[in-house]
């Protein structure tokens with residue numbers, strides 16, 4: 265079978281690229297070894313994090329670094345064997361986390377974030393997925409004055425971009441979320457972000473809409489991508505597909521496919537866990553809540569209250585070590601009346617991340633007809649639709665909605 269474009273990876277990023285291309289009249293085959301939205305794009309915290317101008321940066325203060333190193337901060341965990349291998353990547357991450365470079369990050373990221381809500385909204389309306397979305401922002405809770413002060417430091421930048429962050433009293437936070445217990449001292453409501461009750465459901469709805477537009481979703485192993493003349497070929501369950509262009513949107517697995525073509529990009533993973541719980545005693549939650557010092561987020565989802573953890577530095581395929589879930593569950597039970605675990609074992613996924621925390625969107629270096637949409641780290645669910653738009657605009661020669669140069673793979677040489 266011949267098509268215009270093969271998209272490899274049906275997470276939120278690949279699915280959005282495929283859909284945006286189909287909307288522009290391209291014939292597209294979307295290939296995944298699983299169904300759409302069953303991996304990282306299923307398991308996240310469900311935030312469309314419009315206001316996330318500050319990245320999850322490498323700790324710059326010695327005290328914060330010690331908390332991570334000594335595993336005192338439940339937001340972070342690491343495996344020693346992974347750390348040794350990650351030293352060059354960590355050094356680059358540390359450098360990119362310098363205050364001046366964070367401002368550059370924010371400037372570049374804002375060019376994508378500015379479209380994040382509108383692009384999700386447009387796709388969700390077209391795909392009949394609006395019922396998954398809710399407004400109301402997200403609530404961040406602080407157990408210490410120092411935690412609140414760190415958050416306050418982010419306000420000026422957020423306000424300079426017209427975003428709303430408002431410090432509120434405990435009573436006001438409890439009025440917004442009456443089932444929370446007052447184990448925190450202060451709170452901040454960020455009103456701009458939206459959230460969803462099923463990130464996997466949203467991705468699947470976008471994939472279904474892509475199919476309605478004539479796109480094809482097929483099962484296949486991207487690991488057998490091959491050069492075919494000046495184009496590309498991949499084998500799927502329904503036979504071989506050939507196209508002049510291929511998009512690699514394989515999230516944490518992208519380098520498995522790119523390395524054999526000689527591409528060396530510093531993509532690593534930040535693992536994370538989730539578990540669902542039933543709420544007891546008729547307790548309700550209407551938006552995601554971050555317990556800053558507790559190092560977790562709870563989000564109301566179709567499967568129950570989803571507790572998601574922070575970052576674990578470990579080899580992508582190393583066995584699960586859900587120590588953060590164990591620690592944060594205790595804290596979360598103090599904050600909200602969580603019932604029994606709803607699943608026999610925790611879900612684990614991997615945030616695909618470059619050390620400068622920006623994604624790669626654009627042509628692959630030295631590979632004619634190959635395009636990349638990878639490395640969306642903590643913001644892939646937020647950015648999938650706008651990343652898909654930007655890439656589709658580049659591929660079809662439209663004027664791009666924003667300058668794609670900060671997201672070029674060439675920045676890594």
Ligand SMILES: Cc1cc2nc3c(=O)[nH]c(=O)nc-3n(C[C@H](O)[C@H](O)[C@H](O)COP(=O)(O)OP(=O)(O)OC[C@H]3O[C@@H](n4cnc5c(N)ncnc54)[C@H](O)[C@@H]3O)c2cc1C
Nearest residue numbers: 275276277297304305308309311486515536643644645646
């Ligand atoms: C705990 C946690 C919480 C998060 N919370 C949020 C949040 O609240 N908001 C937010 O914006 N982001 C969040 N993220 C980040 C977000 O989930 C990711 O950035 C995003 O899902 C990445 O999407 P993707 O499409 O690049 O990758 P994926 O969703 O992983 O998709 C990659 C696809 O490639 C397929 N694939 C892999 N190898 C092959 C192969 N060889 N052949 C065929 N197919 C293959 C996989 O099956 C998969 O479907 C969170 C992540 C985690 C782990």
